Amino acid sequence: MQRFHYKNQEYDGLVIFPFDPNAKDNTMQLNEFAEIIGEGLLTKEKWKPIPTESNRNKIVPNEDGTSIMEIPTLNGLKKLLAIAQPISYLTVKRTCELNFKSQEIFNEESYSGDYYLKEPGIIENLLYRVENSIVFGENRLPTIITKAASLWYTIARYQAFSNGNKRTALLATVDFLQNNFLIFNLGPKTDLEKQLYNVSLKIANDEYSEENVKLFIKDHVIVDFDMLNYLITYVPQFKIIDS
Known part of the structure; x- marks a missing residue:
């Protein structure tokens, strides 16, 4: 330091x-x-x-x-x-930019069409819920990690974009955490992109719950x-x- x-x-x-x-x-x-x-x-x-x-x-x-x-x-x-x-939050515009950027990382999804937001309501509702997480006096997402987990899980699970949803989910999570001074640390020999994509894949295949995602983030982030x-x-x- x-x-x-x-x-x-x-x-x-x-x-x-x-x-x-x-x-x-x-x-x-x-x-x-x-x-x-x-x-x-x-x-x-x-x-x-x-x-x-x-x-x-x-x-x-x-x-x-x-x-x-x-x-x-x-x-x-x-x-x-x-x-x-x-806390620095994502916007719909920034999330769409990350979806477009997802084309630059490895492509595991068989689709050659344009990248665009096909279900804006999903993303708008998600970002509003993450930023305004207090419902009837209860904070449903009280920490950075719970908010990040909700972003990752929802984007990977509910397919709001025409393509690159799993990649967009991990990019949005990384972007949100970095804007709040947290980064992933999975070890020097770890393929970071592949490991994070595997989390998105498990979400999409219904193998990871939002709680699993929260625990993964908590175990692997540092300041x-x-x-x-x-x-x-x-x-x-x-x-x-x-x-």
């Missing part, structure tokens, strides 16, 4: 917590994201936050959208700048520290500390 100065304070790294501005309580989302961060920082053990009032307050943003939290790691205490940011380091490098308010 890249060390830097911000507002006359020194930090060992940057963390951006996506939160749902429509939800009154983001505790589940914050705890899940913190757990993923801990897994990325540690190599021999996992850091999991104990949800108490004292440490929960450390991730309540200040007026400028930031807060400070200290995360214990194998190398001692890491002082991280935590920034709260609303995109490279992207966070990129932000530290190019956001002028952050001043890098040379190592």
